[in-house]
Amino acid sequence: MKKAQNRRSFLALGAATAASCTKPVATSESGAHMRVYGERSPHETSARVIRELTASLGTGSSRTPLHEIYGTITPSALHYERHHSGVPAIDSATHELLLHGLVDKPIVLTMADIKRFPAFSRTYFLECGGNSVGDQQGTPMPTVQGSHGLLSCAEWTGVKLSLVLQGVGLQPEAKWMIAEGADAGRMARSVPIEKVLDDALLVYGQNGEALRPEQGYPLRLLLPGWEGNTSVKWLHRLHFAAEAAMSAKETANYTELGKDGKAQIFTFVMEARSVITRPSGGMKLPPGGGLHEITGFAWTGKGRIARVEVSTNGGATWADAEMQSPVLSLALVRFRFPWQWDGKEAVIQARCTDETGYLQPTHEELVAVRGRFSGYHYNAVRPWRVAVDGAVTVA
């Protein structure tokens, strides 16, 4: 039935074309129409997993299927989400960014104004500060999507904030920038001015097209290498001040409670981390052993990954994995490692070292220092167990 319809519309198209050309154009029985905006094959089902945190829809997260991503870029439709009051519907034609506070010339920029600045594109990872909180508490999710999926990587396009600020006359007392979103809750975070002037971006593009609404359309802040929450989405106000706002999301949340009852505040940088995404929890290898490629991601908020190592014997020995070039600073790095599985039970894991010499800790090393309830910035090694029947589970 469907096929017949398709065929009819093809014939119609052919007839229309024929009318305007001298020669009839052949159409193929099996070929589909072109589309003005493409969609993936109906045979592909890769999807985010949504976790609503409240009955009021919108406060929650959706996680990237890391085990199904090829290469290093997260397709925009699969980029992770974390919202505190849903996704607002904003028209870019009327959206405005207010810059005020300790500046000589407070201004309002439209999206057209922002796009007049010279554009800057760069590939950066983005990871939620709360990624893998369950792992730290000792209740890890069974799949890599569940445990690590608040992680994505995209090519972002926008303008360097330092360039925009040349026009407003930043005053020397301005030590912080309070960034506020136009979401229902007007979420706000304070950012030290050093980061603002170093590499902060006003972003309107994601993977070559406009930001997706759930990524902050039409404008978001992007702070490379820092916990995702600071890259405020739906950005509509930048307030320059001598001190931080001490907003709810930088005091009550996104602070790290230690074993002694004291909490660390303004812990921004995501430290080095890696994880094997294939084979990973929930997958099943054909039993009996054989040659398999172990692959996954490594990343660090402090620059470049220097080394990724893989162990296939529970951490007894380690060997260097191959890092796919180019290894970009502050972006996901794809690593690969050929594994001749002997068919016996095995524990596989990856660990990475960044260019500062920092080595990714084990779970035991991390909780010995931070305890189980710091809640953010968990970056420990994640071992997977491969059973004799090929089933892969959390080790």
Add this chain to the structure above:
Amino acid sequence: MAGLYAVALWAQGRPATSEEMKRRDLTVFADGRGLPVGKGSAVQGQGIYKAQCAVCHNDRGEGREKQYPALVGGIGSLATDKPKKSVGSYWPYATTVWDYINRSMPFDHPRSLSVDEAYAVTAFVLHLNGIVGESQELNEKTLPLVEMPNRNGFVPDQRPDIKAKR
């Protein structure tokens, strides 16, 4: 060319008017700057809380299910192996409570409270936590003076704090 990139003003937008800056500026600092003139007490906030907050946060701020956070409890629990974070046990500044309620709550109708209602319901939430008296008036002057139990509970970033071994 490089010089152009360094100094040119590519777009200047338009000057912000003081009216729109005032209207759009929600920021409240810990010392109270940014708080609008207004007042309210827990007694006045009780009815507002019942009508506009209790449906999600429960009658006395106990929270509902896991998803609607409790607004009370956990004072003294932070250093134990069952830490409970709440406005009372964890939040360092009363100004943050006012700011958050003013900008983000009620969750389904944010910024619908009047200034006085925001002071009153903040007072009620703090009263539920035993932090302010029932008829104590909170206003733009007194709110920043409220001493929160976890005022000194925060330290700066300690990382790198873990030395992993090869």
